[in-house]
Amino acid sequence: MRKWFLRLSCTVxxxxxxxxxxxxxxxxxxxxxxLTLPTADALAAGDLSLSYHLEAGDGIGSLxxxxxxxxxxxxxxxxxxxxxxxxxxxxLSQEDSSLPGVAVGLCDDxxxxxxxxxxxxxxxxxxxxxxxxxxxxxxxxxxxxLNAVTVDSGLKNTSMPxxxxxxxxxxxxxxxxxxxxxxxxxxxxVAAEDLKHVILGVSFKMSL
Numbered sequence: 522m523r524k525w526f527l528r529l530s531c532t533v534x535x536x537x538x539x540x541x542x543x544x545x546x547x548x549x550x551x552x553x554x555x556l557t558l559p560t561a562d563a564l565a566a567g568d569l570s571l572s573y574h575l576e577a578g579d580g581i582g583s584l585x586x587x588x589x590x591x592x593x594x595x596x597x598x599x600x601x602x603x604x605x606x607x608x609x610x611x612x613l614s615q616e617d618s619s620l621p622g623v624a625v626g627l628c629d630d631x632x633x634x635x636x637x638x639x640x641x642x643x644x645x646x647x648x649x650x651x652x653x654x655x656x657x658x659x660x661x662x663x664x665x666x667l668n669a670v671t672v673d674s675g676l677k678n679t680s681m682p683x684x685x686x687x688x689x690x691x692x693x694x695x696x697x698x699x700x701x702x703x704x705x706x707x708x709x710x711v712a713a714e715d716l717k718h719v720i721l722g723v724s725f726k727m728s729l
Contacts, residue, residue, distance in 0.1 A: 546685065546700050546708050547724055549574045550628050550655075551583030551595045551608045555687040556698045556712045556720065557655075558662045560648050561622035561637035563593040563612045567729050570595075574722035576714065583608075586729075591615075597629065606630075631655040660691040687712075696720075 547570045548554040553562045564570060564587030574581045585595035591612040598605050606629035616622030621638035631654030639646045648662035664687040685700040698712020698720065710722035 546570075546702075546710075546726075547572050547583070547585055549576055549581055549583075549710075549720060549722060550606075551585045551597045552610050552626060552628055553585065553593060555648070555662050555664045555685070555700075556689055556696050556710070557714065558648060558650070558660055558689050558691060559610060559624070559626060559628065559633060559635055560662070560664075561612060561616065561624040561635050563587060563591055563610055563624070564726075565728075566590050568726060569729055570724055570726045572722060572724040574710065574720060576720050577718035628655065633660075635660075655692075657692045660689070662687060662689045664688075 546553070548559060549557050551570075551572065552559040553564055554560045564585055566587045566589050568587045570585045572583045574583075579599065581597060581599060583595060583597040585593050585608070587593050592610070594607075594609045596605065596607060608626065608628040610624050610626030612622060612624045614620065614623045616638060621636040623634070623636050625634045627633070631652055633650050633652030633656050635648060635650030637646060637648045645663050645665050648664070650656065650660050651658060652660065664685055667684045667686060683702045685702070687696075687698055687700070689696040694715035696712055696714050697716070698710060701709045701711075703709060706726050708724045708726075710720060710724070712720040714720050
């Protein structure tokens with residue numbers, strides 16, 4: 522099984538190098554990011570994201586709200602509702618053509634600082650940061666949006682949803698996965714954490 526995941530990881534890396542575009546949704550625990558790692562992005566002011574994920578069999582519910590275009594806050598809880606946590610993020614500088622975006626934040630009992638930058642030469646977006654707790658030192662990520670395409674089946678054209686592919690390195694292990702945008706408001710996440718545990722999730726976004 523681990524060899525199969527390693528082959529899949531290599532395939533994802535090749536696709537990442539060839540695809541175009543990139544956006545971030547929310548992570549398993551709520552902050553804006555890729556799979557489990559936060560990025561230097563924040564929800565737009567007034568946007569609310571509600572998510573539920575199964576991570577190694579454990580349920581995690583979360584919400585995130587954009588207070589401003591640079592500050593988001595939220596809550597997370599387990600399935601039983603006995604463990605309530607907070608997360609918050611402040612974007613210190615926005616990404617531009619020459620400099621990365623930089624953000625600092627907390628997620629439950631973990632602190633982090635992260636920088637995100639589109640890598641024009643490789644046509645991907647990279648993320649690098651340091652943190653404590655769940656992030657435990659240096660973490661890295663690469664993400665790429667596969668834009669929506671139309672497939673001609675002969676009888677009718679079928680639209681394939683845009684999909685964010687991501688690879689992460691955190692706590693000495695690799696995570697790989699995909700975030701499928703069924704619509705601008707609904708996303709479904711499928712990932713393998715540490716190439717062992719399955720992550721399944723659904724997120725809903727709305728503007729208040």
